[in-house]
Amino acid sequence: MLLEAQADINAQGGYYGNALQAAAYGGNTEIVQMLLEAQADLNAQGVQMLLEAQAEVNAQGGKYGNALQAACAASKGNTEIVQMLLEAQADINAQGGYYGNALQAAASKGNTEI
Incomplete structure (x- = not known):
């Protein structure tokens, strides 16, 4: 509403x-x-708060599959968030969501830095 x-x-x-x-x-x-x-x-401050609260970094579901895939698929390329998730042991090869995996998500959006 x-x-x-x-x-x-x-x-x-x-x-x-x-x-x-x-x-x-x-x-x-x-x-x-x-x-x-x-x-x-989805900003880095919010991600940091979730990680500190022991959020499951590899949780699957939704359109993007997981947090790492969503960050990689962002049109502006959330490099800071991607780095935080990688440091928290996000599974870079996890499959799921619209793009399949994090590499495919970054590639589809032209995020060369990621």
């Missing part, structure tokens, strides 16, 4: 920082998926 009313999904403030961080902290995977599909800004 709020997204349909054009709520700013990237608005910052409050205890959790933004809607995506609040949903992730609360373990609300369905809401996290909904926010990501609505183009919520």
